[in-house]
Amino acid sequence: MFLTREQLTELEARTNCAYCGEEFNTTITGHKQIDHVMPLGEGITARGNLTAACSSCNAGKHNRHVLDYYARSDKFTDELLDALIADLAAQNQCTPKSMRGLLESSRELMSERRAAECT
Numbered sequence: 618m619f620l621t622r623e624q625l626t627e628l629e630a631r632t633n634c635a636y637c638g639e640e641f642n643t644t645i646t647g648h649k650q651i652d653h654v655m656p657l658g659e660g661i662t663a664r665g666n667l668t669a670a671c672s673s674c675n676a677g678k679h680n681r682h683v684l685d686y687y688a689r690s691d692k693f694t695d696e697l698l699d700a701l702i703a704d705l706a707a708q709n710q711c712t713p714k715s716m717r718g719l720l721e722s723s724r725e726l727m728s729e730r731r732a733a734e735c736t
């Protein structure tokens with residue numbers, strides 16, 4: 618992983634899930650887990666590709682792309698997505714706009730690969 622100690626400490630200090638906004642360690646959401654925003658093994662090189670998510674969201678998202686999970690989750694609001702993108706942009710030292718572009722192109726890459734596997 619390309620995480621610094623500071624980044625890890627910051628992730629560990631988070632109190633709410635990045636995907637549903639719920640506090641960790643409630644009976645609904647369960648424990649905090651560190652999730653790969655973009656699934657590994659997709660040729661994406663981003664330094665900041667990790668966030669803190671509850672076990673419920675982490676299980677629901679599984680190895681989906683974050684934008685696919687966003688599209689299918691009721692709790693993952695626009696505000697939470699904007700906050701997540703701003704956070705990843707800061708970790709990668711780029712603008713939120715280019716971070717969003719990276720997420721979108723990585724999602725396209727994934728769906729193209731999946732389509733190629735089906736034929």
Ligand SMILES: [Zn+2]
Binds near residue numbers: 634671672
């Ligand atoms: Zn959650």
